[in-house]
Amino acid sequence: AALVAITAIVEPKFLSGMNLINIMRQFGPLIMVSMGMTFVIIGGFIDLSVVGTINLVAVVTISLIQIVGQVPALFLGLALGALCGLLNSAVILSSGALTQAEALFLTYGMSTVYSALALLYSHGSTMHFWDIKRSKALFEAIGGGTVGPLSLSFVVFLAFLLLLWIFQTKTTEGRAICLTGGNKTAAELAGIRIKRSIVVIYTICGFMAGVGAIVLFSRITTAAPVIGAGFETNAIL
Numbered sequence: 001a002a003l004v005a006i007t008a009i010v011e012p013k014f015l016s017g018m019n020l021i022n023i024m025r026q027f028g029p030l031i032m033v034s035m036g037m038t039f040v041i042i043g044g045f046i047d048l049s050v051v052g053t054i055n056l057v058a059v060v061t062i063s064l065i066q067i068v069g070q071v072p073a074l075f076l077g078l079a080l081g082a083l084c085g086l087l088n089s090a091v092i093l094s095s096g097a098l099t100q101a102e103a104l105f106l107t108y109g110m111s112t113v114y115s116a117l118a119l120l121y122s123h124g125s126t127m128h129f130w131d132i133k134r135s136k137a138l139f140e141a142i143g144g145g146t147v148g149p150l151s152l153s154f155v156v157f158l159a160f161l162l163l164l165w166i167f168q169t170k171t172t173e174g175r176a177i178c179l180t181g182g183n184k185t186a187a188e189l190a191g192i193r194i195k196r197s198i199v200v201i202y203t204i205c206g207f208m209a210g211v212g213a214i215v216l217f218s219r220i221t222t223a224a225p226v227i228g229a230g231f232e233t234n235a236i237l
Helices: 002-010 017-026 028-042 050-068 070-095 100-122 137-144 152-170 172-182 184-189 194-220 231-236
Strands: none
Touching (some): 017 028, 017 152, 050 100, 070 100, 152 172
16 A cells, blocks of 8 residues: 555556556456465465466467367366366375475476476467457457456456355355365364365366466467466465
């Protein structure tokens, strides 16, 4: 609040409507990833694979627009993000890595795998909107559209924020995630299936990383196999 107040005094245009809309559009990808990471941290783990997930989802989704159309490409991209998260949970559970430190190293390794797949899939090249001959109006709206005074990406953020808040606070599984993060042994003794909670939190994180990837490349109109660099640290912070 102090930073906003000082910035507004130094530069009055900071609080202009156009600048606020621009800020809302710019923080869209990061806030999507951060919401997914929140569940992982609440559950007592960490996920460093979001960079690789973003890289892979971005290049695959943008290429699918030309092949299957924009709506199927959107859903396939989101499904790919969720699949990456599901695979993370499978690796963690199969290896018995039930501590935050163990999950950190495993998901860092999975990030390398996903990034490598993104490089192989795209042949290390950057993909551009202008190379797509089919309609991409949906992604252009996500990246630059508005709903009244709000950017569409900000509206998407509000929708996911509401859905995830309801899931966390109003459902049995959401409360189980909190208890799992508090004390896994006590949660298991109380009858909570902590393995299911681990699957859920990593799937949510992967899905939201996919959402962030789509919002990101829709805004900048390009997708590269290194587009997600730096997202894991910012999302955790």
